[in-house]
Amino acid sequence: MKMKFVAVAALFVVVVTGKPFDYNADPDDCAGYNACHPVYDDRLNVHLVPHSHDDVGWLSTKDQYYYQSVQYTISTVVKSLLQNPDRRFIQVETAYFYMWWADQSQKTKADVRQLINEGRLEITNGAWSMNDEAAVHYQSTIDQFTLGLRFVEDVLGKCARPRVGWQIDPFGHSREHASLMAQMGMDGLFFARLDYRDRRKRNSDKTADLIWSASENLGNSSSIFTSVLYNHYSAPGGFCFDIRCGDSPIVTDPESTEYNWDTRVKDFANYASSQSNNYPTNNVLITMGDDFQWTSAEQYYTNIDRLIEGFKKFKPTINSKEINIIYSTPSCYAKAVRDAVEAQKIELDVKTDDFFPYADTTNTVWSGYFTSRPTSKRLERLANNLHQVSKQVGAISGRQFDVKNKLSQAMGVMQHHDAITGTEKAAVEKDYHRMLTAGMETATSDISSGLSSLLGLESDLDLKSCLLSNISICAEADADQFHVLVYNPLARPVSHYVQIPVDDFTFQVTGPLGLVIDNQVTDPVRDFSFVSHATRDRVLPKILIFKADNIPAFGYQAYTIDRQSTVSSSSKEKVMAVDEIGFGEDKNVKFDHVGLIRSITINNVTSAKTSGAYIFRPDTLNRDAIPLGEPETTILVNTGNVVREVKQVWNDWVTQIIRIYKDEDYIEFDWAVGPVNITDGFGKEIITRYTTSLKETDGVFYTDSNGREMIYRKKDYRPTYTYTSEEPQAGNYYPVNSKILIRDEQNEFAVLTDRSEGGSSLNSSEVELMLIRALLDDDKRGVGENLNEIEYGAGLVARGSHFVTLGDIAKGNGEVSMAALERDIAQRKLLQPWVFFTETVPPQSEGSLLDHSLPSNVHLLTLEPWSDNAILIRLEHVLEKEEDPNLSKEVTVDVSGLFKTFKIVSMKEYMLAANTPLEESKKFTWSQVGEEDASSPLSKENRLARDEADLNITLAPMQIRTFVATVEFASK
Incomplete structure (x- = not known):
């Protein structure tokens, strides 16, 4: 949702020529906080943010x-x-x-760099888009900040580094996002x-300014x-000076019949006082703008200029205090x-949970978007999977991978709070899908x-x-013989059950070293033939399943699939x-x-x-879900040695397959x-x-926060305010990005998802997830x-x-x-081995791009080309404190x-988004929360003590460390 309120605008025109821009300026030479207009202890400081x-x-x-x-x-x-x-602008x-930069003249670009250097134009947030915080995964969030901030610094220099996050429109706010902002070196976060x-x-309580302690692990x-x-x-009501607004301009000519200077200043002073x-503190921030405003900036600025000058002329006071009204930015407000x-x-309030779900009024809880447009959410997750493979292969093969990369840009756009959320118009969703x-x-x-070059x-x-392939369309598999190359994007070996749509035949699967692999041909979860009528694509009627066993870390295995007989090997549905x-x-699994x-x-x-599909319809007459009842049919699909399946059919639009794999610690519910x-x-x-x-x-x-730390939830409860239960279902729904779980004193039951969904536990010992709306x-x-x-x-x-897993x-x-087991499953579900189809099998049918694997509790989160002879590397400890006694x-x-x-050759450490070297970070410290112990791997002091040539990296639980590595390629 976007609301339309109102804003305020500017005065005296002065042509200014600043000092020349030093593109390679040291951060200490940037205007930085010195560009902030003065504030005073004995006045009310009103920060106007255009x-x-x-x-x-x-x-x-x-x-x-x-x-x-x-x-x-x-x-x-x-x-x-x-x-x-x-004047200021963010x-x-x-x-x-x-997009704008590509069309500008060298003169305009020089002007912008000068404005950045002098702190008059400030990059705030700086990510590719203003991302959602409920339905996004932390890996994609980090990537889109890295993309945006790298471009900003490439074209504007170090003075353009953002100092605060600006998340003003997402519909609720996650603890993990706040933690990521802190790890990027941001001084503040605004929403x-x-x-x-x-x-x-x-x-x-005067606690709208607070300190968010955003991790239970990172201190x-x-x-x-x-x-x-x-x-x-x-902007405040009556003070929108955009060309599209109808609010009265500020008129300073006392001879004019439209003169209103003194009354407009008084009205604004009253608003600031309130x-x-x-x-x-004696600082308030007032936003001057709204959706797609400032297309005629001089009109807005002229009125704000007059407003500021009016305060100097008429000198209104608040409780005998003068008012210091200034052009400002969010970072200047945070500094003040x-x-x-x-x-x-002053002791600020300390927040330790998150801001979900969001409700703007009684009976309007914004929790539906946790699930809205589920296929769009799934496509984004698949795109991220492929994105990581692309970056890894690019880095290892020595190829460049810059800001112009189509998938990086599309993924950055897809994190936007009206994209991954599903809150856009249908035509816009199609455009997102086009880009992806x-x-x-x-x-x-x-x-x-x-890969061809590497091999x-x-x-x-x-x-x-x-x-x-999820709707049984795969032209590459519709042949007497085809080949697949299965690539593992994790830095440790994994096994994966490959599923490929096929025709109704028997098949032989030949794997690495010429070994024949057990396979099964089974039925899809439903008939997708309706797609053929719309697209003329051939829908294949069966699914071939085989196990790709022990795929090497950052490695691949090649398989050849041959049709063997026109006699079906699949079990007939009974x-x-x-x-x-x-x-x-x-x-x-046992059935009644x-x-x-x-x-x-x-x-x-x-x-x-028991499990089943239910209709979530919290109308005024019925506040509980309405069950669809017993399944019409429960069908034994197969009892093979690779996988065993039962299909349940409720009606012609609700089906699921319960699938048990021979060597997995979970049961799959394919719905x-x-x-x-x-x-x-x-x-x-x-x-x-x-x-x-x-x-x-x-x-x-418990639900995950953007795929990272788990957060305690309790029905009808909020840690920081009194909860009222006008919406007993929607008000208890939370975003589930990868996992939701319940536990008693001994056992734990968890459900891991393949996309973001809304979920809850509305009744004791139950878990529910919303699938589609x-x-x-x-x-x-x-x-x-x-x-x-x-x-x-x-x-x-x-x-x-x-x-689904239990233990x-x-x-x-x-x-x-169980926590470590669930982390492993979630990671393998997020970054599954990717199945490529190929015309030929490489001579070496199995291989790894790594010399050895990483430990199970360490994830190579990022491997990305950075520049000539430089690679971006992020290492992550995947467990929280006390989740596993050994790990x-x-x-x-x-x-x-490796x-x-x-x-x-060497590894230089950076802040999380890779735009600021660790030694150049000057993130605010707050005496109220103190700093990390100097001996902790979390502390800046400890991390800076490492010599760049030292390639031994220590990680604390949940810590991510970011490095730009200088490398020497064997072939160069």
Whole structure:
């Protein structure tokens, strides 16, 4: 949703010529905080922040918004800033700045660099887009900040490094995002949207400026100053001076019949006075702008200039205090608050949880978007999977990978808070998909040429990705013989069950070293033939499953698949009573007489359990989900030695396959839902609910924060304000990016997702996840369309999978704890081995791009080409403190000799986004929270003590360390 409020604008025109811009300036030579206008201890300091909020797609596409509006905003702002040295502006979305920069003359570029150097134009946030915080994964968030900040520094220099995060429009805020901002070296984080009850309490308690302690593992290195905007992100009512606003301009001529200078100053002073009653220091921040404003900047600036001059002339006071009203930026406001807090020994509120779910008024909880447009959310997750493969192959093969990369840009746009959220118009969603698909095609081509080069092949492997295999379309597999190359993007060996759509034949699968691999041909979760009618693509009727065993770290295995017979090897679907499927007594699923699950056993722990699809319809008459009832059929699909399956069919639009793999510590629930039946005149939200026999859980459950740390949740409870239960379902839903779990004193039950979904535990010992939404009405929050997706000429069919696991909390599978086991499964689900189709099998049918694997608790999060003879490397400890007695400890890895194609000469450490060397970071410290112990690997002091030639890297639990490595390629 976007709200329209109102704003304020500028005065005296002065042509200014600043000092020449030093493009390679040392950060100490940048204006930085010295560019902030003075503030005073004995006055109320009113910080006016001119800004335009420019969505990277929402009601219009990214390109439509740029050419209709954003290009004019940046151009006119730059011209107006050059007229008056007092003026300020913040530029936020780098995706738009990138487009604008390409069209500018050298003179304009020099002017912009000068404005940046002098602190008059400030890059704030600086990511490719202003990302969502509920449905995004931390890896994609880090990548899109890295992309945006690298471009900013490449063209504007070190003085352009952002000092604060500016997340003013996302619909709720995650703890992990705040932690990432702190790890990037940001001094503050600003946002506008929080629950109306929380806002009311914070205003009353003067706690809208706070310190967010954003990690239970990373200590004070993850703490960040956070400020909640007073009134959305618009200008005060009556003070919008944008060309599209109708508010009265400020008239300073006393002879004019329109003269209003003194009254406008008084009105603004009253507004500032009211706001000041809600903040802990003598500083208030007032935003001057809104969505796609400032396209005629001089009009806005002229009125703000007159407003500021009016305060000097009429000298209004608040409680006998003078008012110091200034052009400012969010970073200058953060600096002023910090100085006041430290000088006056003010204790700010400390926040340790997150700001989900968001409700703007009674009965309007914004938790539906956790699930909205589920296929779009899944496509983004797949694109990230391929993106990491592309970067890895590019780095190891010595290829360049710059800001122009199509998939990097598309992924940056897709993180936007109206993209991954599914809150855009349908036509804009299609445009997002267009960009992602084009990027994935280019990435596949790049991987093909990179791997071909690494393998020393004379001809290209001509790799193809089969992006429609989830709906049984894969032209590459519709042949008598085809080859696949399975690439593992994790820095440790993994096994993976490959699923490929095929025709109804028997097959022989030949793997590395010419070994024949066991395989099964089985039935898909549903019939996708309706796609053929719309696209004329051939839908293949069966699924071939085989195990790619022990794929090397950052490595591949090649397989050849041959048709053997026209006689089907697949089990014929039989409607029959199914008592049990599984592999022995330690891993099985048992069914009752009507086909519902009676119990599951994994890791030698059994839980009575049922699951099914339910309609989430919290209307005024019925506040609980309405069950679809018993399945119409429960069908034994196969009982082979690779996988065992049962298909459950509720009706023609709700089906699922329960799949047990021979060598996995989870059971897969492969579901397909849609088109949702709304012919009865009711929109519906479909959930699946898992009921366990765990002991009373007292409404407590846990969800991940953007795929990283787990957060404690409790039904009908908020840690920081009194919760009221007008919306008993929606108000208890939280974003589940990768995992939701419940536990009792001994056992733990977890569901791992393949995309972001909304989830909760509304009843004791139960977990539910929302799968798809089809609605008949618009929610009146700005989109102007009801959410009822159409694909292939019919209502949307969404397909996905849940991995369900269960076990003793401490013992897990006997080798690691349940938490460590779940981390392993989640990582393998996020970065699955990617299946490429190829015309030829390479002479070496198996290989690794690494010399050795990394430990199971260390993840090579990023391997990316950076510049000539330089590689970006991020290492991550994947466990939290105390999750596993052996693995949740500090771990040291030696990365010398890790890569086969290059030698690491040295590693220079950077802040998380890779734009600021660690030694150049000057992030605010707060005496209230202190600093890390100098001996901790989390402390800056300890990290700086490492010699750059020392390739032994120590990681604390949940720590990510970022390095630019200087390397020598063997072939150079």
